[in-house]
Amino acid sequence: MKNLFAGGRTQAAVAPSLPVARRRFRFSSLMQVPYIPMFIIVVFMIVAVFGSVFSPYDPGLPNLRSTYRPPFWQEGGSTNFLLGTDNLGRDMFSRLILGARVSLIVIAVGIPGHIAIGVTLGLISGYMGRGVDTLIQRVVDVYLAFPTILLALALIPVLGPGMKSILIIIIVTGWAGYARIIRAEVLSVKSRDFVALAKVAGASELRIMLNHILPQVVNTILVISTLQVGSVIIFEASLSFLGIGTQPPLSSWGQILSDGRQFVSTAWWIAFFPGICIVLLCLSANLLGDWVRDKLDPRLRQL
Amino acid sequence: MANYIIRRIFFGFISMFAVVTVVFFLGRTGVDPVSLFVPIDARADDVEYVRKRLGLDKPVYVQYGVYLSGIVQGDFGKSMRWGSPVQEVAFPRLLATLQLVWLSGIIILGVAIPVGVYSAVYRGKAFDTFGKAFALFGQSAPTFWIGLMLIILFAVVWHVLPAGGRGDFRNLILPAFTLGIFGMAAITRLTRSSMLNVLDSDFVKMLRAKGVPERTVLWRHALKNAALPVLTLAGLQMVGLMLGAVVTETVFSWPGLGRLAVEAVFARDYAMVQFIVLMGSFLFITVNLVVDVLYAYLDPRIRYT
Numbered sequence: 001m002k003n004l005f006a007g008g009r010t011q012a013a014v015a016p017s018l019p020v021a022r023r024r025f026r027f028s029s030l031m032q033v034p035y036i037p038m039f040i041i042v043v044f045m046i047v048a049v050f051g052s053v054f055s056p057y058d059p060g061l062p063n064l065r066s067t068y069r070p071p072f073w074q075e076g077g078s079t080n081f082l083l084g085t086d087n088l089g090r091d092m093f094s095r096l097i098l099g100a101r102v103s104l105i106v107i108a109v110g111i112p113g114h115i116a117i118g119v120t121l122g123l124i125s126g127y128m129g130r131g132v133d134t135l136i137q138r139v140v141d142v143y144l145a146f147p148t149i150l151l152a153l154a155l156i157p158v159l160g161p162g163m164k165s166i167l168i169i170i171i172v173t174g175w176a177g178y179a180r181i182i183r184a185e186v187l188s189v190k191s192r193d194f195v196a197l198a199k200v201a202g203a204s205e206l207r208i209m210l211n212h213i214l215p216q217v218v219n220t221i222l223v224i225s226t227l228q229v230g231s232v233i234i235f236e237a238s239l240s241f242l243g244i245g246t247q248p249p250l251s252s253w254g255q256i257l258s259d260g261r262q263f264v265s266t267a268w269w270i271a272f273f274p275g276i277c278i279v280l281l282c283l284s285a286n287l288l289g290d291w292v293r294d295k296l297d298p299r300l301r302q303l
Numbered sequence: 304m305a306n307y308i309i310r311r312i313f314f315g316f317i318s319m320f321a322v323v324t325v326v327f328f329l330g331r332t333g334v335d336p337v338s339l340f341v342p343i344d345a346r347a348d349d350v351e352y353v354r355k356r357l358g359l360d361k362p363v364y365v366q367y368g369v370y371l372s373g374i375v376q377g378d379f380g381k382s383m384r385w386g387s388p389v390q391e392v393a394f395p396r397l398l399a400t401l402q403l404v405w406l407s408g409i410i411i412l413g414v415a416i417p418v419g420v421y422s423a424v425y426r427g428k429a430f431d432t433f434g435k436a437f438a439l440f441g442q443s444a445p446t447f448w449i450g451l452m453l454i455i456l457f458a459v460v461w462h463v464l465p466a467g468g469r470g471d472f473r474n475l476i477l478p479a480f481t482l483g484i485f486g487m488a489a490i491t492r493l494t495r496s497s498m499l500n501v502l503d504s505d506f507v508k509m510l511r512a513k514g515v516p517e518r519t520v521l522w523r524h525a526l527k528n529a530a531l532p533v534l535t536l537a538g539l540q541m542v543g544l545m546l547g548a549v550v551t552e553t554v555f556s557w558p559g560l561g562r563l564a565v566e567a568v569f570a571r572d573y574a575m576v577q578f579i580v581l582m583g584s585f586l587f588i589t590v591n592l593v594v595d596v597l598y599a600y601l602d603p604r605i606r607y608t
Contacts, residue, residue: 142318147546150583153564154326157573234445238550241447242565257448261554264451264466265459272455275448282443 034291037284044281048104051097056082059098060249063089068267084269086259092269095251096277102163102252103281106170106236111225113171118178119221123209125179126186136179143176148235156244166236166245174232178224185217219296227289230282237278253278308596315588322584327370330573331363341383342571353383379581380574384567389578393563397582399469400552400559404544406479411486412537419494419533420521423502434491441488446547450481450554467556478555482547486540493536497529504528531602538594545586 047054057063067089070077077084083092125136152169159165189195190213198212237254239245246252253274260270337354345353354360358369373380378388385392422434457477458466465474501507502525510520549561556562560579567575 142321147543147583147587149546149549150580153549153568153576154329154580156568157571157576158329230443237445238447241445241550242553244565244568254445254447257445257451261451264455268455268459271448271451275445275452278448279440279444282445283439286439286443 034284034287037287037291040280040284041288044100044284045104047097048100051101055091055094055097057091057094059090059094059251061090063091065089068263070267071269083273084267086256086270087263087267092256092273095256096253096273098251099253099256099274099277102246102250103233103236105163106167106252107229107232109167110170110174110232110236111228113167114175114178114228115221115225117171118175119182119214119217121175122179122182123186123213123217126183127190127205127209127213133183137183140176140179143173144180148173149238152239152244156239161244161247163246163250166239169239170232170235173235174228177228178221181220181224182217185220186213189213189216223289223293223297226285226292229285229289233278233282233285304599307599311592311595315592318588319585323371323374323581324367326577326580327367330577331366338571374581379578382567382572382575384570384572384575389575392575393560393578393582396558396560396563399557400545400548400561403475403479403482403548403551403557403559404541406475407483407486407544408537408541410479411483411490411540414483415487415490416494416526416533419491420498420526422491422495423498424521426499431495434495438488438492441484444484445550446481446485447550447554449484450477450551453477453481454554467554469558474555478551478557481554482544482551485547486537486544489540490533490536494529494533497532498525501525501529531598534601535594535598538590538597541590545583 063085066081066085067087069081069085069089071084071092072079072082074084081091081093083096085091086095121136121140125133125140151173155169155172156165159168195208195212198208203212236245236252237257240252240254241258243258246255248255256274257271260267260272260274263270337350337357337359341350341353358366361369370380377390379390381387382389382392418434418437422431425431454466454477457464464477467478468474507520507525510524511517515524545560548557548559549564551557552559552562553565560582564576564579567573567579
């Protein structure tokens with residue numbers, strides 16, 4: 001009886017209801033490699049990149065002879081339109097594929113954007129120290145304290161709605177977390193011997209930062225960015241849902257959802273499927289992020 | 304302690320000043336500021352009239368001075384869309400939002416704390432796994448989608464709750480719950496991990512050894528000690544709620560501040576947007592301050608210099 005042995009060592013005598021270590025271990029070992037999330041993300045990327053190949057119809061083309069078709073398994077639906085059509089007769093499946101592309105663009109521009117700003121400032125702040133550090137960290141304080149959706153609302157009238165504004169907003173709102181965490185990492189790395197040796201060898205500050213310190217914090221960057229993917233997607237979807245994000249003919253998942261909002265009583269599928277896509281992708285990204293974190297940098301647990 | 308509070312208030316002022324400045328200059332860079340206040344198809348002489356009336360024909364630093372002195376005197380500008388001072392339009396909307404946030408806060412704490420506590424007690428069991436799945440889902444599903452799905456279920460399929468609008472208590476249930484889901488997930492996770500730490504400590508073992516009933520151990524002794532980080536997060540979540548309100552209010556057509564902000568963006572009413580952003584930041588900074596001070600007050604081990 002393995003479980004008796006494992007659970008009985010210290011705590012069972014005191015309180016039988018206490019958690020047993022063996023159980024937790026089994027659960028986490030089940031989750032060791034997140035194959036399903038990985039699979040979902042790979043499928044998502046393939047669909048987003050080669051979308052037009054799979055897409056049975058032009059996602060932006062209205063077809064007024066076939067509006068409000070339900071998904072194929074429901075009465076009145078047909079396999080011509082797998083997931084049904086919307087109020088203008090556009091094929092939901094094709095629109096969702098286009099939406100995947102929009103989400104991928106948002107991730108592919110947003111996350112590197114965050115890294116570019118956040119990591120640069122974090123490196124400078126941690127390595128330079130003193131006045132520069134204080135200044136940068138105060139700015140980061142204000143940024144972290146400032147609610148992102150408010151900043152977005154303040155920026156939208158100035159930038160005007162559209163894909164470009166969304167990308168700008170996502171980049172300017174999301175970098176502060178990187179700067180904070182990378183700075184802390186740099187602080188611990190820069191006191192190590194190899195940095196001092198590099199300095200003695202006459203390496204320039206820039207060279208030390210880029211060639212010696214940056215490689216030490218790459219793991220952390222990787223962990224933060226995988227964990228950020230979900231929130232970036234949801235942020236874009238929220239803005240598009242509010243109508244201040246992507247504009248037609250482009251269709252992001254948030255925007256399709258927003259269209260479907262008017263038809264929830266007659267055509268539930270318009271709002272349902274884009275949401276499922278968002279949930280699946282974010283869930284996968286978060287699970288993958290947890291796994292990457294546990295593998296690479298367990299100290300970031302509290303993130 | 305007093306020093307700490309004074310310093311925090313001082314920094315609060317600085318942050319607020321920074322926000323005011325940034326928001327002001329955002330509206331003055333890149334675009335012609337008048338275009339933020341008039342419809343796109345406005346006639347040229349109307350545009351000039353608005354420019355004069357808003358004082359936008361003066362140099363930027365003069366405008367900035369006028370704006371600052373207005374704020375100090377409680378004058379935040381006039382809404383172009385609603386035709387009256389922005390705060391007069393915004394305050395009734397703020398009350399509607401607070402009504403929602405208040406109920407949402409109760410739902411969050413009422414669900415998250417018991418679930419978090421029992422997840423810690425039954426760590427690794429089915430209940431914990433379920434709690435974990437719920438939290439993960441709550442953090443991965445967009446609020447507006449959950450809201451729409453709840454509308455489909457409760458209003459369209461079962462006809463038990465109204466789909467939106469403001470009326471009696473039944474109108475509040477769905478939006479308040481929707482608004483609470485994200486916070487619920489976060490607070491459940493934190494309560495769980497905080498309780499796990501406390502349950503592992505010597506004093507809990509001591510209490511149990513003494514034969515104190517499990518219920519008393521959990522709810523009177525352990526939870527009290529686990530409450531600190533939860534309190535901090537709950538304070539921050541309250542403000543997070545006000546922001547989540549922007550989306551939730553749109554889903555349920557709730558006439559709150561968040562909805563107003565979106566309406567103002569569409570109506571190109573920059574004075575209103577400006578005011579809402581300022582008010583949101585003010586609330587955020589104030590709650591942060593109160594939570595920090597409360598934290599220091601509740602936990603004497605924390606010393607501030």
